[in-house]
Amino acid sequence: MKQAGSNDQAFAFKSRVKRFLRDANKWSVFTLTIVLFLALPIIFIGVELFSGPGETWSHIVKYLLPDYIWNSLYLVFFCSLIVLLLGVSSAWFVSRYEFPFRKQMEWLLILPLAIPSYIVGYAYAGIFDYGGTLDLIFRELNFEFIRIDIMNRAGLAFVLSISLFPYVYVSARAFFLNQANNLLEASNMLGVGERKTFFKLMLPLARPAIVAGLVLVLMEVLNDYGAAKYYGVNTFTTGIFRSWFSLEEPETAVYLSALLIIIIFALILFEKWQVRKIKFTSSKTNNKQIQRKEPKKSRKWLIFSLVFIPVFLGFVLPVAQLIYWSFLTASTVFDIQFIFISLQSFGIAITSAIITVFFALLLIYFSKWSALRFIKNIARVGVLGYAIPGAVIAIGIMIPTLALDKWLIGVLANFGIDSGLIINGTLIALFYAYAVRFLAVAYNPIESTALKVDNSIPDSSKVLGVGNLKTFFKIEFPLIKTGVFSAVILVFIDVMKELPLTLILKPYHIDTLAVKAYEYASDEMVMEAAIPSLFIIFTAMIPVIFLNKLLIKK
């Protein structure tokens, strides 16, 4: 009789085939289909590369590409620097020291995330402009106005950093709060001072967490279109827009997209390498919270001011500027059409949030029900869209849907139906793109709540004679409801804020608040952009606070 460990290769192969046929079920096929569907835009970019670059490609390579690369590197470098400084220091202060308004600061530091970077960009442009807020204040005080020009690369790096640093803050703080206590106590018992403890112990230990936050920031930096466009900085994203809209050369947009994807995968590899190199985060059993230190009174206020600076620059100042503008422009901007656009925006965001969460649920549970192990790993590929800039996804969807539509029109014409474009330039393409881009935003909270449900619970349902789908509706869904709900909210916010992808794919007659703000700003009416911007910010703010509560509970 043959048994396990037999050397007989033919037999081993045969039994592998047998088991594969036994284990391949409809769930495996469904999972593969969904992953393929979500990866399609990227696959198309890869395929399109073979049809060669456009006519202007050589011109772009010669004159613009060095600029794109250089500017992107510049932004990546300086944003990393500023974001690390702001994010890590505020996380450390907030978790290590007791100081006035510490609790308020903890969630205020997250609020900059509620403002899309391009809106922060508009606000700062207004503050530093001729006749801008600073100018007015200086004149009021009878000082000569020294104008600082921020409409450049450096200004853009500042604006992006100040609006994105909370990603680093959140992940660094989570590490400091949950993991660090034992080590801190040990270090203190050994008589090591604060400074050395931080630089020699906490910083190296927190590195994987910090790098994870940083990579998110850099993906957003590379994704940004609105701010770079307004500040007149040529980046890959603005390049993709230019070749799509001005040059009308999809081939060139595809080549730029492919280059950008390569840069991003390099970033992801960098993160994986960093995390692998130091995999010494301590066990999850370490529940004790960090013990906060009570510094001297003067020190306390110093720490408060240090922590308040990023809150002030990233949230208070831009929001104040926007509120000021909205008073000036309320009468012209706020009309029935604006309300209509807001409702459209909400409707689009909520619909796409539900669609995206639906896909995330399908992916998580179908892959779980598939008995093939490699399918479970493949499911994660569907999540990679979060790394791909919105503009790239939009191009990746535009090209195949245009082709598909052409074909459909031809087919329908045979039946005497004049259909016009069915997918391209309709909401279907837009919802599809949001699902690809924001799947991870839905996937992660759902997965983490799903992981808290012990496997034995669905297992016992199955042993009691209830199939996968019914088990999901009767047992699993009621238990992961909160995760699903927060996933819907998170995707909702992201769609509300989304600009580049929406600009490319939105139907002609439909506007969102983000697009409206962008249009005002590009029409030299940046003041008018304030009200739609504030609407976005306030819808995004409530859940950001709510999210922080969840984080603290953890």
Add this chain to the structure above:
Amino acid sequence: MLAIKSLSKSFDKGKSYALENVTFDLKAGDVCAIVGESGSGKTTLVRLIAGLERPDHGSISLDGNIIASMDKFVQPEKRKIGLVFQEYALFPHLTILDNVLYGIFKLKNKKARAQEMLDLVGLGEMGKRYPHQLSGGQQQRVALARALAPGPSLLILDEPFSNLDAMLRMQLRNEVFDIIKKTGVTVLFVTHDTQDALSVADEILILQNGKVVQKDAAANLYVKPNTLYVASLFGNTVQINKNLQSAFHCPLNEECCHAIRNEKIKVNPAALDSDCDYITHAKVIKKIVLGDSIQLLLKLDSGEQLTVMTQDKNIEDTITIGFNSKDILEFNE
């Protein structure tokens, strides 16, 4: 009713096997305990039988039908096997009654059946409560009622008492098996505790590193263990190696492995006691008083160390120890 044939399962593509070439049968109405240390493959075996894992090789049949093999797999929900999980796995958002009702489909009077089951486990009054409002022992009994409610032909209990403290454990074990015996269902009972196994099982199957080392009636395992490992599962056992053989002047067959249970080694046997065929002298290195009895750490002239128990309070520095040849265990290892 349950037949398992050369069953193997690997979780790392065949580099190592959680379960290797396991074969055994189970007769209808039997209570069989599966005993093994953690990592011995007990839980894997249970999950394979329940359909929560898929075998790499071999087959499982239930009542003459193959339910899992290399080219066949019956979904867990189609197997009609009752399973009580180690962590109970009650549905937290359903009441106790709804938990028990969950698996009953075909009966006309579902509610009555569920209530009957709750009455059986002595929780008839608690139907409206939620799992978190019950104690660990009560949750355990609900899990049992839920598993029994659909009327399974085979009931599997996976370490059902390991989350409980010693006192409660014994009490609940007796209660649970009283209930089970009333239903007459065939039981597979997984435990790492030999006391659990000995007290309730007709038959015991010993797993070590994913392999079956012995399957026998409970009484036989103590008297005729197959290996030194099995012997030591049911009490401390010491191997009679060359040194001990010469110390006790008992030449034994070299091709076999021999051992003696520590409890069978007598301290200061009466000089002409025919009970002890082999005796030797030993120095007392350490005495540990354990309430009524005393544990002695001994050193023989040959240098070997031994632990024995005695109730004799007057122990001198040098003592005589001995054992009877019929107590020697012999293995072909």
